[in-house]
Amino acid sequence: MFSQYFGHYLLNRSLLTHEELTKALDIEKSVHVKLGVIAVDKGLLTSAQVEEVHEKQKQVDKRFGEIAVELGYLTVAQVEELISHQKQSHLYLAQALVDLNLMNMEQFSAALHDYKKAYSLSDDQFENIRNGDVETLIDHILIHQDAEIKDKYSAYLSLFAKNMVRFIDNQIYLEVVDEKAIEQGQWVVYQKIAGDAPLFTAFNLPEDVLLHVASVYAEEDITQVDELAKDAVSEFLNLHNGIYLVNMSNWGTELTMSPQQIAPAAHISGDFLPVQVETTKGTFQLLLTTDVQSVTI
Amino acid sequence: MENNLVALVCDDSILIRKKFHTILTQCGCKTIFEAENGVQAVEQAIAQKPDVIFLDIVMPDKDGIEALKEIKVTLPEVKIIMASSAGTSNLLKEALKNGAYDFLQKPITLEKVVSLLEKILKEAK
Structure with a gap:
């Protein structure tokens, strides 16, 4: 459900049009979240570093994680952690937006940061909402109510x-x-x-x-x-x-x-x-x- | 799961009666009667003398608890399973106090109905 909420936030901030959001939400379920997207989301890599790894990937038949380790950007443990986060729902929307060239990861991360600030969400609350905790989300919907x-x-x-x-x-x-x-x-x-x-x-x-x-x-x-x-x-x-x-x-x-x-x-x-x-x-x-x-x- | 149980389904929702019919047929029940409120449930129970009754609680005209009480007076042996989404502790206590055999929390599923019918058939042996 987080995708719908964050999507509407992007819409209200005019960062996306209604058509673009619908398209992204439509393809969201079919996208494969790439490690680079998660790495930027987690703050482990910059967009430029992800780009560099992608460029290398075109030259050698190796996985994203292997190249990032070779370049010294990530440890093996970090790659494993990123793989375990591959099914986080909010990242499907991020990947869909990146795949459709509607946003890059840096813009997505900045918007997420602004969203958290706009709704005065603590790190824990934000993490709970991102992980699909409905109670926290409902409290958040009722934020303007007494x-x-x-x-x-x-x-x-x-x-x-x-x-x-x-x-x-x-x-x-x-x-x-x-x-x-x-x-x-x-x-x-x-x-x-x-x-x-x-x-x-x-x-x-x-x-x-x-x-x-x-x-x-x-x-x-x-x-x-x-x-x-x-x-x-x-x-x-x-x-x-x-x-x-x-x-x-x-x-x-x-x-x-x-x-x-x-x-x-x-x-x-x-x-x-x-x-x-x-x-x-x-x-x-x-x-x-x-x-x-x-x-x- | 072959059986000769005669069933009566009582629910004010057409959809629920339809679902019960499909599930009970899958369970091998050959005779299934239907009622859409408590008044009809009592009439049908007395007329058809089923082995098992699935009885909704929140219904117009006469609710399931009232129907349960009346049916049990005439047919003390019939197995009445209260089927409701509102399985609150008060309703459960009241249903059991008035002779309900068991409680089925909606949404109804094949698995839940199979397990109840198996229990009834096992006890009948």
Whole structure:
């Protein structure tokens, strides 16, 4: 998920266009992260040194690591460490950007450094986010919210992010948007949670995204908003909320939930925390409020 | 896994009923009945007298715990497996107190259903 967040940061800073980012995220999964990219990311080599090793590689049939050791730039132990880092997710984006000639490693590293500074992330937090720690990432998404909001919603949002990745789409991007930015979706799927920590939960979706979520969750191609499509999306919300109830129960808070419901072209209002959920096939909104009484549909 | 178990699946989700049907067929069950709420579950259970019932908890009309209580009065021997995503400790305790045989935490998978049916078949021997 880090790639999506960092990618959006690059987009907001105008370091990439939307098209370029989409292209990089598309090929990200198929790239092979090269040792040179990791070495620069780790600060073990400069871009110039990597270039020099690449030039040598054109002349002799040797691996990157072997040449770097021969040149005295890396030790054997360092090469082994770099190989062990080859599967780090944020580096796939770096490699994709380098392969597409959209950025060089030095620019990527500088942007990573700026990102960390912009969000006041400690080394540990940054490392956790880079390694895919969802809780730290959700805290980071809620950075501009007050402590009360964080307290109310962070457990729900962390689980939601994990369940989206587990069941629907592993390239999601969540962002808390302005209350005024609540769009009128074509469908609203909702479920109420009651007990000591009541919560109203809803997905506000356009039709194409509803079909995407339904198709992935039902594991079949659904092209029309029929009973199965509506049921699949509702069942995903129900499954996610059920797991949330289990987690809360394990932490000592017992909750219950009503059956999930779906309404077409509903205008929904309430004192929501609106969360924009970008998937690979479009965007929908997750609407949450602990003030269940404020909701009208 | 050949078996002669008659199964009843009760869930308000078409998708879940469909998944159960596919999985139970793969497990060798030949007779599978369906219900989409607690009221229908009680009616179908009494009419079809299944060996095993997979019963959702959060449902409209009548929830799974209420249906469990009513079915157990008429059919005390039937094996009722509560199938829900909301397996909180309170619900588990209540289900077991009212005679549920076991609990299946959603999402449902072939492996989870096979292991439950094997347990039932082993006990029946």
